[in-house]
Amino acid sequence: MWTGNVDIHEPRTVVFSKGGGSQTRESYDRAWRWETFNEWLGALLEAALAVQLFREYTTMNRAPWNSINELIYHNETACNIGKKISIKNLREGTGGKVLCRECADLAHERIPNA
Numbered sequence: 001m002w003t004g005n006v007d008i009h010e011p012r013t014v015v016f017s018k019g020g021g022s023q024t025r026e027s028y029d030r031a032w033r034w035e036t037f038n039e040w041l042g043a044l045l046e047a048a049l050a051v052q053l054f055r056e057y058t059t060m061n062r063a064p065w066n067s068i069n070e071l072i073y074h075n076e077t078a079c080n081i082g083k084k085i086s087i088k089n090l091r092e093g094t095g096g097k098v099l100c101r102e103c104a105d106l107a108h109e110r111i112p113n114a
Helices: 025-060 101-110
Strands: 003-005 015-018 021-022 061-066 072-076 090-092
Touching: 072 101
Parallel strands: none
Antiparallel strands: 003 015, 015 021, 061 072, 061 090
């Protein structure tokens, strides 16, 4: 726990100690800011990693969709065939159809033992 002793005549000589050591107020503030910055940076990096993983998952695989004009369904957003389906022909779900070969290949590339 940090404790401070204040000299009312010389405020710059405030001594802070942790576990028997001591330091001036400026060096304590600098150390505190650095520790706080490192904690903040670590949290930011963890959040960025979580966002990246979420984007990879959601952009590669999503709920299945199909076209009323095709005999296949899609579940990979990177599928070129699935991207070309117009909005008016787009339907949610598998529609009782077989999985698109390109979607299956994309899933196999992402998860080799799938």
